[in-house]
Every structure is written in structure tokens, then in C-alpha cells.
Amino acid sequence: MRVDEALIRSLTPQVIGVLVRRGADFAAAEDAVQDALVDAVRGWRDDPPRDPKGWLITVAWNRFLDATRADAARRRREDRAEEEPVAAPGVDDTLQLYFLCAHPSLTPSSAVALTLRAVGGLTTRQIAQAYLVPESTMAQRISRAKRTVSGVRFDQPGDVATVLRVLYLVFNEGYSGDVDLSAEAIRLTRQLAAAIDHPEVAGLLALMLLHHARRATRTAPDGGLVPLAEQDRSRWDTGMIAEGVEILQAALARDRLGEYQAQAAIAALHADAPTAAETDWPQIVEWYDELVRLTGSPVVRLNRAVAVGEADGPRAGLAALAELDASLPRHAAVAAYLHERDGDLATAARLYSEAARKAANVAERDHLVRQAARLNTDR
Incomplete structure (x- = not known):
């Protein structure tokens, strides 16, 4: 019989938590649980326990006691454990x-x-x-x-x-x-x-689902980056998008807005657009305004400049960009894109090359190099 790896992984934090609550320090608890997991992998194939969590708690706690037998605090920990049930309700x-x-x-x-x-x-x-x-x-x-x-x-x-x-x-x-x-x-x-019942936890989950739904379309077969506007939307995971939107709507209805809910709202607007041209950019700008209010982040302001450029034209985007520090990551890339939209291809090509030199990873660098080469060829 094959050991259920998913079950093992789901039980691991619960068992560590029980040992910590009983009085084990974190490092000792984690070591003891890892030892118990080794025993589980060896022994469960032929004789799986009826109560896997209880089995792991018992074995891990015994391993912990064995490792601390000479410790003067052992008796206090054992006494505390004997007074506590294996699964304390409400904890x-x-x-x-x-x-x-x-x-x-x-x-x-x-x-x-x-x-x-x-x-x-x-x-x-x-x-x-x-x-x-x-x-x-x-x-x-x-x-x-x-x-x-x-x-x-x-x-x-x-x-x-x-x-x-x-x-x-x-x-x-x-x-x-x-x-x-x-x-x-x-x-x-x-x-x-x-x-935990918290709207920002739900907001983060929604954000992850909405982004992950587009994963298959983010890279070309050769590994190159595919910009959002050029992605094949028919390949987006509509089930994951629907789940993300449903979770987000429930979180927003609680009227306790946080940054992850606002980010998820922006992702949902992108996911909702049948084509890039039909994206509701004015509403996206409004959500970026909320994000700026919530975080004050320069990176959020940078992304807002792109949205403003789409909603109100590239010169409005460049005006918003001019208010930001040029040393920000991706500042040159955003400036290049907006200058290209404005028809200034020479400046855009120069900025794409500059952005490529500052790129954080190879895929991004290669994409920016291709953009610069495309514009230099077109002129």
C-alpha cells in the first residue's frame, strides 16, 4: 500500500502544533515530527493506523521525550501533556x-x-x-x-x-x-x-487563483515572456477564475477593504475582459487609487501609471510616471512602453535597452531586448 503523501503533509503542521502547545520548543518539536514521519513512511505501507494523526502525535511525542530524557524539564512537560487531551477542542x-x-x-x-x-x-x-x-x-x-x-x-x-x-x-x-x-x-x-475568517485572507486566495488561472499562457514554447495583452485568453482556466471572483465578491461585501482584495479586484477586471482592448481601464485606475491609499507603495504608483496610460492616453501615463523616482525597478520598461504608445519609437527603443540591462531575470531581459530590437528594425 502506498503512503498518502498529501495526508502526511496536511497532518505535519497539526502535529508540530500539538507538541509546541504541550511545551516542546519549536526546533525539538519539528525534529521529533520528522522522525515520526520517517517511521510512518516505513511502517504504514503494510499496517496503516486507524487514526493517523493520533499515531503521529504519540510517536513524535515519544521521540521528543527520548531526546530530552536527561533534561530537568522533562517531568514538567510530561505532567502537562498527561493533563491535556490529544486533540483539545477549540485550539x-x-x-x-x-x-x-x-x-x-x-x-x-x-x-x-x-x-x-x-x-x-x-x-x-x-x-x-x-x-x-x-x-x-x-x-x-x-x-x-x-x-x-x-x-x-x-x-x-x-x-x-x-x-x-x-x-x-x-x-x-x-x-x-x-x-x-x-x-x-x-x-x-x-x-x-x-x-481563520478574515477578508484579507480571502482576498489573497482570490488574487492567487486569478493570477494562477493565466499561468499556462504567460510563457511561449521557447520560454519567452508573453505580455498580458498578447496572451491566449481561451486557454485561461475559467473555473479557477470563477472561484476567485466568487471568493473576492464575498470578501468585498464585508466592507473591510485591504490591499490583497484591491489587487484581486484588478486581476478580476483583467480576467473579465474578453479581449485586451475591452479591458475596463478606468475602473482599474480607481482600484489602483485605492491601493495607493492603502499602501503608499511606489511600485503600486508605477503600475498605476501604466493603467492611466491605457485609460487616458500615453501622455497622461507619462505625466503620472514623471512624479516617480526613475531608479524604481521597471521604471525604464514602463517609460519605454508609454513612449512607444505615444509614437516616440527612438526614445522607446533606448529605454527598452536600458530596462533590459536592469532586468531582474533572464526571461525579462530577453523580452526587453526583443522589444528594443523590434523598434530599431521598424525605424
């Missing part, structure tokens, strides 16, 4: 683990790695491959993160915004190695949405 251990892994004392990269390991149930090797770093480097990063959060007590409510930022970072990593981090982020955000 969401997975939710507690989300907050622990997104603790403010961690750097964003460490928080992401720890979330994927403890909440996502991924192996260190899988996380390292996804981030294109050596396994030893990722192991050190995760070990430092575990040491940082060990001993953290939850006597204050966790910060939902921090958890959402971590999940958003995971989603934006996309795909590399043998782990689809965008799909993993959606899975974890669904799990969080089931555990």
Missing part, C-alpha cells in the same frame, strides 16, 4: 504554527523557508531546489529560523498581515525544481482561509 494548532513561522523576528526568506518546511511539509531538499540553492545552505537557513522561534510563546494574537506577506512571497516564487511553489502557496492559503 487550532495549524493556525498557531502559521503565526510562529511568520514571526516578526525572522527575515522574509527564513520565514518562507520555515513555512514551507513546517506548515507545507516539504523536505529541505525540495525547498532548496525550488530556490535554486544548495541543500546545505537551505538546511542552515531553516536551522537558524528554528532556533530564532524556539521558546516563543503565544500570549498575544498573531499578526495575520505578516502571515499573508509570507504566503504572497511563496506564491511569487512560481515554479522551479520539482515543487510548484505557486500551487503550494494556494494550498496553504486555502488551509489558512479554512482556519
